[in-house]
Every structure is written in C-alpha cells, then in structure tokens.
Amino acid sequence: MLSLSLMTLNSHSLLWTLCLSALIGLVLGWRAWALRGRTAECRAQDLAEKRANNLARILDISNTMNATLELDQLLTCIAQAVRESLGFRRVLVRLLDEETETFKACAFAGLDEEDVIKLRHNEVPLEEFRGLMKDEFRIGGSYFINHEAQYWDEDDDRLVIPDLGERQEGEWHPLDSLFVPLRTRDRRLIGYLSVDDPVDRQVPSTEAIETLEIFSNHAVISIENARLYRELEGKIRELKWVTAKLEELNQTKNAFMANVSHELRTPLTSIRAYLDTVMTEVGPRLEGQHNHFLKVILEETMRLTGLVDDLLDFSRMEAGGIELNREPLKLERVARGALSVLEPEVQQKGLTLIPELPDTEPILADRNLTMQLVLNLLRNAVKFTPPGGTIRVRVEGDEKGALLEVRDTGIGISRENLGRVFDRFYQTDSSSTREYGGVGLGLSICRSIVGRHGGRIWAESKEGEGSSFMVWLPRRESVCPETTAMGRPRRVPDLIVQLIAEVMQSGSASIMLVDEKREDLFIETSLGLDQEIIENTRVPIGEEISGWVARHGQPVLVCNIEEDDRFGRRNRPTYETKSLLSVPLTTGGRVIGVLNVSNRVSCTSFTADDRDLLACLADRLAVVLEQVVRGEDVAGVLPPTQQALQAIIDARRRSGVTGSPEFQRVLEGVCRRMGMQRADVEIMRYIWDIHDVGMTRVEESIVSKPGKLEPEELSQVRNHPRIGVEILSPVEFLEQVKQVVLHHHEWFDGSGYPDGLEGEAIPLGARVLAVLDAFGSMTSERPYRRTRTSEEAIEEIDRCAGTQFDPEVAGALVEEWREVEARSEKAREPVGSGVSRS
Amino acid sequence: MSDNNKCKILVVDDERYILHILDFSLGAEGYEVITAGDGEQAVERSKADRPDLIVMDIMMPKMDGFEACKKIKSNPDTKDIPVIMLTAKGRETDRKRGVDAGADDYVTKPFSPAKLIERVQGVLSATPPGTHRE
Numbered sequence: 005m006l007s008l009s010l011m012t013l014n015s016h017s018l019l020w021t022l023c024l025s026a027l028i029g030l031v032l033g034w035r036a037w038a039l040r041g042r043t044a045e046c047r048a049q050d051l052a053e054k055r056a057n058n059l060a061r062i063l064d065i066s067n068t069m070n071a072t073l074e075l076d077q078l079l080t081c082i083a084q085a086v087r088e089s090l091g092f093r094r095v096l097v098r099l100l101d102e103e104t105e106t107f108k109a110c111a112f113a114g115l116d117e118e119d120v121i122k123l124r125h126n127e128v129p130l131e132e133f134r135g136l137m138k139d140e141f142r143i144g145g146s147y148f149i150n151h152e153a154q155y156w157d158e159d160d161d162r163l164v165i166p167d168l169g170e171r172q173e174g175e176w177h178p179l180d181s182l183f184v185p186l187r188t189r190d191r192r193l194i195g196y197l198s199v200d201d202p203v204d205r206q207v208p209s210t211e212a213i214e215t216l217e218i219f220s221n222h223a224v225i226s227i228e229n230a231r232l233y234r235e236l237e238g239k240i241r242e243l244k245w246v247t248a249k250l251e252e253l254n255q256t257k258n259a260f261m262a263n264v265s266h267e268l269r270t271p272l273t274s275i276r277a278y279l280d281t282v283m284t285e286v287g288p289r290l291e292g293q294h295n296h297f298l299k300v301i302l303e304e305t306m307r308l309t310g311l312v313d314d315l316l317d318f319s320r321m322e323a324g325g326i327e328l329n330r331e332p333l334k335l336e337r338v339a340r341g342a343l344s345v346l347e348p349e350v351q352q353k354g355l356t357l358i359p360e361l362p363d364t365e366p367i368l369a370d371r372n373l374t375m376q377l378v379l380n381l382l383r384n385a386v387k388f389t390p391p392g393g394t395i396r397v398r399v400e401g402d403e404k405g406a407l408l409e410v411r412d413t414g415i416g417i418s419r420e421n422l423g424r425v426f427d428r429f430y431q432t433d434s435s436s437t438r439e440y441g442g443v444g445l446g447l448s449i450c451r452s453i454v455g456r457h458g459g460r461i462w463a464e465s466k467e468g469e470g471s472s473f474m475v476w477l478p479r480r481e482s483v484c485p486e487t488t489a490m491g492r493p494r495r496v497p498d499l500i501v502q503l504i505a506e507v508m509q510s511g512s513a514s515i516m517l518v519d520e521k522r523e524d525l526f527i528e529t530s531l532g533l534d535q536e537i538i539e540n541t542r543v544p545i546g547e548e549i550s551g552w553v554a555r556h557g558q559p560v561l562v563c564n565i566e567e568d569d570r571f572g573r574r575n576r577p578t579y580e581t582k583s584l585l586s587v588p589l590t591t592g593g594r595v596i597g598v599l600n601v602s603n604r605v606s607c608t609s610f611t612a613d614d615r616d617l618l619a620c621l622a623d624r625l626a627v628v629l630e631q632v633v634r635g636e637d638v639a640g641v642l643p644p645t646q647q648a649l650q651a652i653i654d655a656r657r658r659s660g661v662t663g664s665p666e667f668q669r670v671l672e673g674v675c676r677r678m679g680m681q682r683a684d685v686e687i688m689r690y691i692w693d694i695h696d697v698g699m700t701r702v703e704e705s706i707v708s709k710p711g712k713l714e715p716e717e718l719s720q721v722r723n724h725p726r727i728g729v730e731i732l733s734p735v736e737f738l739e740q741v742k743q744v745v746l747h748h749h750e751w752f753d754g755s756g757y758p759d760g761l762e763g764e765a766i767p768l769g770a771r772v773l774a775v776l777d778a779f780g781s782m783t784s785e786r787p788y789r790r791t792r793t794s795e796e797a798i799e800e801i802d803r804c805a806g807t808q809f810d811p812e813v814a815g816a817l818v819e820e821w822r823e824v825e826a827r828s829e830k831a832r833e834p835v836g837s838g839v840s841r842s
Numbered sequence: 843m844s845d846n847n848k849c850k851i852l853v854v855d856d857e858r859y860i861l862h863i864l865d866f867s868l869g870a871e872g873y874e875v876i877t878a879g880d881g882e883q884a885v886e887r888s889k890a891d892r893p894d895l896i897v898m899d900i901m902m903p904k905m906d907g908f909e910a911c912k913k914i915k916s917n918p919d920t921k922d923i924p925v926i927m928l929t930a931k932g933r934e935t936d937r938k939r940g941v942d943a944g945a946d947d948y949v950t951k952p953f954s955p956a957k958l959i960e961r962v963q964g965v966l967s968a969t970p971p972g973t974h975r976e
Contacts, residue, residue: 266930269951272952273860274860277860277953277954277955278859280955281863281866281867
C-alpha cells in the first residue's frame with residue numbers, strides 16, 4: 005500500500021485474503037525449511053555479492069542524479085530509479101513543505117494518472133506521519149507497517165491500495181506499507197519515499213531496506229543541491245530584475261535632472277539679461293551700497309547658473325547624451341587656457357601657480373570637455389587651498405597618451421574619503437558644502453569626461469598637506485570596458501544586437517544561447533524586447549524556430565509567420581511584422597546559440613540575401629561571443645572587440661546610399677561576372693559594408709575637407725586600409741576578408757597603396773572592390789542626379805581601366821550597369837500597369 | 843548709435859521676457875526691433891519685413907530655430923539675411939547643427955545684452971545693411 009493514500013480495496017475481501025494467507029503460509033514454511041539446508045558460508049557470500057551489486061547500482065544512479073539540477077526532473081529520476089533498479093513497481097516521493105508542515109506528493113513511478121491525481125490532492129500532515137514512526141514498525145531507519153497490524157482504515161478513501169492479485173502468506177500484501185524517510189546529514193526530515201509492490205513479491209529483507217536507505221541518502225544530497233540551485237537561480241533572477249529596475253530608475257532620474265536643469269536655465273537667462281541691462285544703465289548712477297547689492301545679485305546669479313550647468317552637464321553625461329567631438333589637441337595648451345581663465349581668482353586668493361607644461365604629442369580628445377575637465381580640477385584646487393598656498397600644474401606625455409597632474413597645498417582628503425571623492429554629490433563633509441560651495445558634482449563630471457575618453461583619473465592626498473589629482477588620457481580613442489555612456493561597460497552581446505539590428509534594418513534583434521544542461525535556449529540579450537519576455541523565454545532545442553535553427557545549424561528565413569507551415573503559423577505579439585530571420589551562431593562546428601531578427605523597419609519581408617548576409621555576420625560574431633561566454637581573458641578581448649564592432653556599425657552608417665538595392669544588385673552582378681561562387685559573393689557583400697572601416701579613425705575634418713589634402717593628411721587617408729585590417733582583426737577569422745580590405749586601394753598598374761601591388765598580384769576581391777568603391781562614391785555624392793552621374797561614372801571607370809582598375813572588372817561593371825539600365829528602362833515602359841522595377 | 847537706425851533686427855524667442863529685454867537693449871542702441879514667438883512666425887516675418895539681421899532661439903514651439911533658419915536660408919529672397927543663434931551652454935552639437943542650418947554666428951545663453959550687441963555689430967559690419975534688399 006502506498007503512503008497514506010489511495011485505492012479502495014478491490015474485489016477480494018479481507019476474509020478471503022485471510023483464508024488464502026493461511027494456505028500460502030503452509031507453502032512458504034516448507035520453502036524456508038528447504039533453504040535452511042544451505043550452508044551459512046554460502047549465504048554470507050551471496051549476501052556480500054548482492055550488497056556489492058546494489059551499491060554499484062546506487063552509485064550509477066547517484067551519478068545521474070547529481071547531474072540533474074532541476075528539482076522536479078530530479079525527483080522523477082529518483083522515483084524511476086527506485087522502480088527500475090531497487091525492486092519496487094510503485095514509488096511515491098513526498099517532500100515536506102515546511103511552511104504548511106505537510107508532505108506533498110512530488111514524484112511518482114508506476115502509478116496511473118488517477119492515482120497520481122489523488123496522491124497530489126492528499127497532503128500528509130507532518131503530525132500524522134510522525135504518528136507512524138513507532139519503534140514497533142521500525143527496521144533500520146525505515147518503517148514497515150505490516151497489514152496485520154491493521155494500522156490503516158481500509159475505507160479511508162485517501163489510501164491508494166493496489167490490486168496485486170492473489171497473495172500468499174508471507175508475501176507482500178496490498179495493505180503493507182514501507183516508508184523510507186529522507187533525512188539530511190543533520191537528521192532533518194525533508195520527505196520520504198513510499199514504496200509498494202515489490203518485484204519479488206516478498207516482504208523486503210533488512211538488506212533490501214538498507215539498500216533503499218543508502219540510496220535515499222544519496223537522493224537527499226541531490227535534492228538539497230537542486231534546491232540550492234533553484235534558490236540561487238531565483239536570487240540571480242531577482243538580482244537581475246533589481247539591477248534592471250535600478251538602471252531604469254537611474255535613467256529616469258537623469259532625464260528628470262536634465263529637464264529640471266533646462267527649465268531652471270530659462271528664467272536664469274532672463275534674470276541675467278535684465279540684471280546686466282540694469283547694471284549698465286543705472287548702476288553707475290546708484291549711490292553707496294546699492295551698486296554693491298546689484299553686484300552681489302549678479303554674482304549669485306552666475307553661481308546659480310554654474311550649479312545648474314554642472315547638474316545639466318552631469319545628467320547629460322550620465323545619460324550618454326553628449327557626443328564626443330574628438331580632435332587632436334595638446335594637453336599643455338588646454339592647461340594654459342584654463343590657467344588664464346582662473347588667473348583672477350588665483351591672484352585674488354594670493355595663491356602661487358607653478359606650471360610645468362612642456363611640449364607633448366597631441367591626443368585625440370573633445371576640446372570643450374577636456375577644457376571643462378582641466379578647469380574643474382583647477383577650480384577645486386583653488387577652492388580648497390588656503391591663501392598663500394601653491395598649486396602645481398604638470399603635463400607629461402608618454403607613449404600612449406598624456407598625463408595631467410594638479411597638486412595643491414590645500415586641506416587634503418582623508419584616507420577613508422579618498423575613494424569616494426569622484427562619487428556624485430560627494431563633498432567630504434556636508435559642512436564643506438557651506439564653506440566651499442558647489443554641489444559636489446565637479447569631480448564626478450571629471451570622471452565621466454575621462455571615462456568617455458577611455459582614460460583614467462585618480463587622486464592622492466594627505467589630510468592637512470594637500471591633494472594631487474591625476475588624469476591620464478589616451479592618445480587614440482580606445483573603448484575600455486569601464487568607459488561608456490552610462491559609466492558601465494557596454495557588453496559585447498549588447499553591441500552585437502545593436503549592430504545586427506542596424507545592419508538588418510530591423511526593430512528587434514536577439515541573441516539566444518544554448519543551455520547545454522537544460523537543452524534549451526535562453527535570451528542572452530536583445531533589442532526591442534520586454535524585460536519580462538527576456539527573463540521568461542526558454543525554447544527547448546528542436547522546438548519553435550530558434551530551437552529548429554539550434555538543432556539543425558541552418559539559417560531560417562520566414563517571409564510570413566502566419567503562412568509558414570513549418571512553424572505552425574504561430575504569430576506572437578512580439579512580431580510586429582510577419583517576417584523574421586534566425587541564424588545559428590556556430591564555432592568549430594558547434595552551435596552555441598541563435599541570432600534572431602524581426603520587425604523590419606520597412607515592414608517588408610526579409611530576403612534570401614538578407615539571410616545570407618546575416619549568416620555571414622553571425623559566423624564572425626560567434627567567434628567573439630564564444631570568447632565572451634567562456635569569460636576568456638575578457639579584459640584583453642573586450643576593448644578591441646568592442647572597437648571592431650563599433651567601427652563596423654559606424655562604417656555601415658557611412659555606407660549610406662550605396663547600400664541601395666540597385667547598388668547591391670550591381671555588386672552581385674559584377675562578382676558573378678568575375679566568376680565568384682555564391683559564398684564568395686556573400687562575403688563580398690559583407691566586405692562592401694565594412695571595407696572602409698579604417699576611415700572611422702581618420703579625422704572627420706580631413707574626411708569632409710573640400711579640395712586638396714596636405715601631405716600629412718593624405719598619409720592619414722592612405723593608411724586607412726591598414727587601420728581597417730587592424731580594427732577588424734579581433735572579429736575577422738577569414739584571411740580573405742582582411743586581404744581584400746587591405747588592398748582595395750591598389751592600382752592595377754602598381755601605383756596604388758598601401759603595398760603597390762600590381763595586376764593579378766592584387767587579390768581578385770580587392771580588384772572588384774576597387775571598381776565598385778569608385779563607382780559607389782562617384783554616384784552616391786549626388787543621389788538626385790543619379791542617372792547622369794552614373795553615366796559619367798561609368799565613362800570614368802572605363803577610362804581608368806588598365807591603369808587604376810583591372811580592365812576585366814571594369815568591363816564587367818560596364819556590362820552589368822548597361823543591363824541594369826536596360827531593365828529599369830523596360831520596367832518604366834508600361835505606365836500605370838503597376839509593374840515594379842524589380 | 844545713429845547709423846544703426848537704418849537696421850531692422852528680427853528677434854525670435856518663445857520667452858516674452860527675453861523678447862522684451864532684447865527689444866529694450868537693441869532699441870536703445872538705435873536698432874529697429876521686430877519680434878516673433880516661434881519658428882513659423884520667424885519665417886513669415888523674415889519674408890514680409892525683410893530684416894537686416896535675425897537673432898533666434900533654438901528651442902521653440904511649432905518650429906525650432908534650426909528648421910526656421912534652414913527655411914530662411916533656402917529662400918532666395920531671405921537667404922542673405924544673417925542669423926545669430928542663441929544656444930545653450932554645453933550644447934556644442936547645437937552649434938554644429940546651427941552651422942549646418944546656415945547660421946552666421948551664435949551667442950551662448952545666458953548672455954549679457956552688451957555681448958549680444960557686440961556680436962550683432964560684428965555680423966552687421968561684415969554684411970553691409972541693405973545688401974540683400976535688391
């Protein structure tokens with residue numbers, strides 16, 4: 005009989021059973037007598053062997069159990085193991101719910117649906133179970149209740165009593181029950197196993213019970229592990245949620261601060277303007293104190309304006325709303341500029357300035373922000389240094405950047421406060437706010453500015469002796485993990501979805517990763533999906549679109565989800581449009597995840613070309629993602645990878661008009677004419693998007709400069725293919741791609757750059773790209789005069805065939821263009837018939 | 843001061859106090875001041891009244907300063923009228939957008955009227971009055 009539960013007594017009545025038992029008893033008695041004939045030695049050997057077998061089996065099962073962290077799955081696995089390996093056909097696992105102090109039925113083996121429902125429905129109070137834990141029933145640590153004890157009321161409809169057919173005396177009886185408590189190491193009762201219907205029909209021996217107990221001890225360990233895991237998972241989820249909420253709150257706060265400060269500025273502008281006018285018009289005519297009063301009002305207005313500016317700058321910086329406008333500048337010049345601004349204050353306070361400003365190499369930085377940075381540091385030094393003190397300002401160049409030090413002989417900062425001076429609204433003690441003014445944002449703004457430039461800021465100080473603030477700024481742009489708009493790392497996966505969404509012109513993109521343990525996919529990161537969906541989505545491998553892609557390692561293009569039979573025509577509210585793409589993320593032949601895009605901005609369907617391009621990108625991204633997922637040397641890998649991805653996004657943005665379908669068609673046509681295979685054409689399409697990635701490092705002023713370039717500027721431009729390859733390297737695994745990018749400015753006659761390769765020594769891809777690049781840039785500048793300029797461009801390319809361009813490729817472009825022209829000509833003919841150009 | 847009276851300046855801002863103080867200060871310098879409260883009005887008035895110079899805020903209802911400046915600069919009748927934009931401090935991107943929109947100069951808010959007058963004189967001396975009114 006199973007647990008405290010189940011089936012009503014069936015056809016045989018108790019009386020009938022008793023009669024039968026008597027008969028069976030006789031037969032069994034004889035068997036026992038016969039067995040006694042064997043030697044004791046023999047039995048001991050049998051026993052030892054049996055035990056060894058049992059233990060081996062348990063070990064096997066335990067290993068399986070330990071690998072299972074999902075609690076429900078584990079409990080089922082336990083029930084099944086008892087049924088399959090420990091000799092009971094019916095098994096029930098109940099776990100104690102500590103809150104309600106009842107045992108709940110959690111897993112079953114060998115029971116039919118009806119019994120399961122009944123067992124689930126009936127919870128066993130802890131008290132009731134304690135009641136049967138009597139010494140008279142105890143065998144080892146378990147409790148066997150013989151039907152003869154008549155412990156159960158057969159009519160109790162909570163009981164599940166199996167139909168075991170006819171039973172003989174000494175055999176297991178339907179009303180027999182065996183409970184194996186599940187106890188932790190510290191003897192805490194967490195549940196019990198209830199077993200029924202032994203395979204050998206025998207009332208279990210002490211050894212059989214012992215085996216069950218050993219097994220249960222292992223099971224308890226696994227259950228505890230799984231519970232811990234579940235708890236941990238819950239905590240992690242909770243933490244993630246809290247983090248997201250906090251982030252949201254922070255954003256709201258920043259937006260609020262930006263709004264408020266903006267609103268505060270409007271009246272300040274009027275006040276300032278009126279005050280100025282009054283001061284110039286009537287100020288000189290006022291007597292005695294009154295003119296002084298006006299001055300105080302003006303000073304206080306300026307101070308308020310400064311505070312509001314700080315607030316606004318800070319909240320904008322935090323929200324990432326300030327774009328860097330990098331240009332080459334010399335730190336010592338900025339420092340000189342800042343010193344001259346503060347000169348009056350310094351003199352007024354009787355401070356000595358000691359500048360050490362030697363010539364340094366220029367760094368690429370935002371002029372206004374760098375000025376603000378230096379000014380803030382200097383202002384602080386002036387503010388916190390008592391009259392008669394000294395301020396040293398030192399600049400020093402090094403290989404990779406420039407260092408600025410501002411050292412004062414001021415009040416200094418205590419050790420415990422030193423770590424917090426860069427925190428927002430932090431002044432070492434609140435009384436200093438009154439004495440020194442300000443809202444404590446200056447240094448946080450400095451930190452944000454330095455962070456945005458990928459530099460470092462730190463401080464050294466001794467209380468009473470003075471402080472020293474150091475800033476290091478890199479010569480070139482470098483996106484460090486800790487330097488982002490939010491002051492937090494932008495994770496590589498986030499960058500990837502942004503890149504994908506942009507490239508594919510879609511509103512949503514997501515990366516799902518394979519959870520090998522659970523054999524399903526979860527959303528690692530996404531764009532355009534609700535947090536709730538991200539957290540709760542798990543797609544078993546093989547199910548739905550992503551699961552299908554993960555299983556087969558093949559990309560899928562769905563033109564209309566409502567008409568696609570492959571995936572059950574199931575639309576989801578997250579699909580605003582009906583077309584979507586899903587491609588596998590594969591490294592080394594293993595699928596590590598799936599990349600999904602949907603909600604195309606134009607509301608049109610994705611095409612096979614889109615699918616192939618995305619697959620091409622996914623191959624590269626998978627390499628990066630795997631490194632990130634494995635957490636490999638993240639510090640080293642992240643910055644160049646982020647740079648590479650950011651640069652690819654920027655390059656995509658720049659490609660503009662030449663990304664038009666017409667141009668893409670020309671590109672493909674030329675590649676095909678040059679004998680490229682489909683896969684190569686795909687790679688060319690990818691290269692096209694990123695080939696000028698090196699230009700993102702060329703100064704904007706040079707890129708947009710009309711007219712002739714100076715030699716130095718020219719050499720910068722000429723270096724862009726090499727820089728491009730450098731940028732792409734962290735994510736590019738195809739040598740072919742790097743070669744094409746590197747050589748797309750080589751001339752067929754050997755007079756190009758960077759290596760002066762000649763003729764067919766230039767990779768074919770690069771020769772093709774050279775022609776397309778020229779054609780693209782000639783036609784994209786004046787999109788509104790397209791036809792005429794295209795014609796001119798074609799002539800120009802034809803003219804340069806053999807010198808600048810491979811004549812064969814140039815010929816292919818000319819032919820392809822004529823064909824495209826002819827086709828669109830034809831398409832234009834039947835006016836009003838609705839024939840589209842494609 | 844007296845030769846300023848030939849010049850007509852259109853001041854555009856949605857803040858009535860700013861309009862008022864600019865009207866007062868520029869008026870005191872002998873300029874003829876006309877005003878508009880948003881970008882749309884600014885475009886209208888620049889066509890109808892042909893000012894010699896426009897001083898214009900950026901954040902305004904209906905049509906912002908950039909848009910209005912672009913409209914004014916793309917109309918052959920008004921394209922030669924110099925435009926000074928009033929930008930907020932720290933918004934360097936605004937300055938860039940202003941240049942893109944065709945603005946000739948900018949003054950950072952909050953400003954002192956004396957400084958603005960200096961800029962107005964500077965811009966006007968670069969473009970002699972009346973040049974655009976053929």
